[in-house]
Amino acid sequence: MITSPQNAKLKEVRRLARAGGARFRSASSRFVAEGEDLVLAAEAAGWTAVExxxxxxxxxxxxxVEPGLLAKVSALGSGSRVIAVYEQRWAPAPTGPVCVALWGVGDPGNVGTVLRSALAFGAASVAVGPGCADPFSPKAVRASMGAVFAVPVARVRSVNELPAPAIALAARTGEPVRGPQAGTLVIGAERTGLPDDVLAACAQTAHIPISGSAExxxxxxxxxVGLYEMTRNT
Incomplete structure (x- = not known):
């Protein structure tokens, strides 16, 4: 049993468990999952923990590990009874028929939630474009509720790398999102939306009709919502 807070492996777990998720990390290709639910989801998806x-x-x-020590390296307020370390897996390219691509989505919680929605609505992959939070950061992994282990994730730098047609989601512009429809739903940053060059590179522009004072x-x-519309009745 590990009983020393100076244990080198526990120090590495602490670093990974508290790593920021605003952008991709270059220092390590590993990430952590905390809690029985996430570890079991990884196992069900065929992932084997490094540690x-x-x-x-x-x-x-x-x-x-002594319970108090594991709680100290945990990023969760109440600690955890299990923490596992995994190697990141990146798909060589995003695939369809339905894909969702993120451009400049900087909140790791949003990235993880999109992974969860992609799994729920049968998207074949999630593409992560420039300026996005790391999908393997602790907050994104937790928000994905295990979907990060089940949905292929690919990095892209250009709209041309996405399964066609690329459908830019923009506020109050273009036709309402309708389905069933194949292609890639492209989602922009939380405040600024999609850059002009990305909008221009997409084959279509669509919006989600909303009412009231919400912008x-x-x-x-x-x-x-966009994934639900694209995949319903399929």
């Missing part, structure tokens, strides 16, 4: 640390009261296998939906909500 797995558990407290004595956990039913999962792993290296035993727009946040990125994760917009992606969820």
């Amino acid at each position: 797995q640390y558990v407290t004595p009261d956990s039913d999962l296998p792993g290296v035993l 727009s939906l946040n990125a994760a909500m917009a992606a969820t």
